[in-house]
Amino acid sequence: MIEKTRKEELKTGSLGEGRISNLTFINIVMIGVLVALFIVASLIVPNFFNINTVSNLIAQQAEIIIIGIGIAYLLISGYFDMSVGGIIAMAAVLCAYFSQENRGIEGLSSGLGMSYGVAAALTVLICSIIGLINAFLVVKMNIASVIATLATMALARGVALIVARGAQRNAGLPPEFKQIGQHTFFATINVAVLIMVILVIVALIIERKTVFGRRIFLIGANSEAARLSGIKVSREVSLLYIASSILAAITGIIMASKFNAGNAAFGTGYEFDALVVTVLGGTSIFGGFGSVTCVVVGAFILGILKTSVNMLGFQPDLQLVVSGVVIIIAILAQRYAINRRSG
């Protein structure tokens, strides 16, 4: 029976199928780059290959990776979220303010005296309002997502500056406030790293295994076709903006804990860093292509570079130049690789 044969061929991939997908390909390439970079750094940078450096390297990426999850999801569905840096500051300051001891006086040293758990939960809730505003502006008002979320970034940081009176809140914080950032399991691996690992795993499961994850790619690949295929595009994108703001809030709470303070300057420029590592890892800014894996790999590539430049004794300002150059090279290389493959 000829029919059977064709089906068999399709199943076994004997028609030339069986190559890995472009996404898997890019992931492998970038993981290769990461490994190579790690080996080179270990060889040429003195004291790089040691437990403290490596664990520092991991701990330092927690924040960027957590916000990067939201950024990556939105980027895959074709949208930007530039508000996360502002939300980090807002969350850090609010969380500190809520948990500061209530001394009944006006000023930076007195807060609302809530228990830490309640303070953190309330902070997340309030920050998700920024996500809601983003969704409203982008989905309902049709404002370009970069512009809308830059505006809400300013809004969120403005709230942080008002509540922190242009400085920071660090007096009268309960002892559990610093646990997430400062309690370590091993070397500098702290609770924040654990949270990051859990979130990445959950995000990967959502991305790869669920219908919701599938819709993110469909919307990014062709939002009109998605709508005509019965996907509620507005609802999905709104959910993603809210999720992204919640992830940023969690990051803000982590940073506040690390420094035992709520500082209105926290998270400055993080939206760009998160965007850069996501794209560096292989996510397309045109939508429909990418992964949370890209965020993780991208973050570590950039982290190793920055650490190496630092440890080799160059002035810190050079870090930026190196990051810029590496990003340009990485993106050109990815495009070259994909074109070669498709060609």
Add this chain to the structure above:
Amino acid sequence: MRDYVLEIKGLVKDFPGVRAVNDVSFNIERNTVHCLVGENGAGKSTLIKILTGALERTDGTILLNGQEYVSNNPGEARKKGISTLFQELNVVDQLTVEENLTLGMEDTTFGFLRKSTKIKKMVEVLKEIEPSIDPKQKVKRLSVAKKQIVEIAKAVASESNIIIMDEPTASISESEIKRLFKIIRELKRNNVTVIYISHRLDEIFEIGDYVTVMRDGKHIATKPVAEMEDRSELIRMMIGKSIVESYIPKEAEEEDILLEVRNLSNEKLKNIAFNIKKGEVVGFYGLVGAGKTELARAIFGADRYSGEVIFKGKQLGSTPAKAIEAGIALVPEERRTQGIFTILTIRSNIPVMNMKKISNGGFVDAAKEKQVAIEYIDKLKIVTSGPEKETAKLSGGNQQKLVFAKCLFADSDLLILDEPTRGIDVGAKSEIYSIVRQLAEGGKSIMFLSSELPEILNLCDRIFLLFDGEIKAELINGPDIDSRKIIHIVTGGE
């Protein structure tokens, strides 16, 4: 010997799988209005695109004023004396009339714009044609008709010998059409030849000197309009002889009405009313701009409307998601931008409209998904190396089959097919026809919208004729159906 401004000899244009222009030869006499008619897909647009340089010809020669003519882009064509008034007007709304007139041919010194005599001349030409247009005005304030006039002025001022007008009356009012015709007559006197494309046959008798008929990419005839008897002779040439294949329509056995539309109106549509019964294939025939796509999208909930759309006895919700849930699927007009996800694989395209069937509690069952993909690739004979192929790499026909696969997997009771065979080769076309027949035999209802009469006559039980957003007639298909009458109605005849 006659004085020909343009001589087309043995022109051929091939697209993958289709010969869009097949050995076309005819001449265009200087300072006349030469009309070009034919059904959609007859090859008119392709011919025009070759003239303007938007497409490269496969074979043949074109002589302009006796000289070999080649153009690689519309700018070059204009320099050589051929300007085009596209349906989508080529004006920039944000600029003034004056700026638009010189757009693309500005005089510059070291890259800086220079006020020149050119502008003055352009403005004078415009004043002559239509004094009421203020050259300092922003173009966005002008009506479509006046925008056209700005473009005509631009063409005249840049000393074009030939102005091609592609459906210039499609979106302007009666009185504006009169004014346009006056301008066209004026142009003839001023040493301009007009190539006039229109679906409205009455216009051809009013303004045309010559008419060239095309059909299936071939040149059928070129005749002086004065020698034509009437519309029906033109229609005969457009549709040829033996297009009615013996299709015996199904007697609607059961009076089981699936879809009932009453009073449906929106910006494009006027008071549409019809019904579709179970297992019936209902055709909607009309030319481009008649409102077919708008009708399909309104029923599917993709566009707003007023009126009632009753499906299975209940008013249908107003989003595509609700339509799909109720049991309707749409094969949209533009497959690449509306139908498929080109950067994703075949596997992830197929189940999109019915993810429930391949998932458990929100988790995708990957094995089932792959099995479904293989099943539909096999069922619809999609040519591919396997389910993981990117859909962008499939041919047009295979992409269209993929859109069908998506809709079939949704397992709907009503399929709305909007121009389902546009731009695909003959083989894929006939495969799609047989899918439609199978579906109808299996009890599904089909709403088939097309601007190709043969396929409508081939497939449909009942046919509605659309013109200008309205249903003009309802016909029962059968061997004695009068295709001339159909063309008469859809081209605006009473």
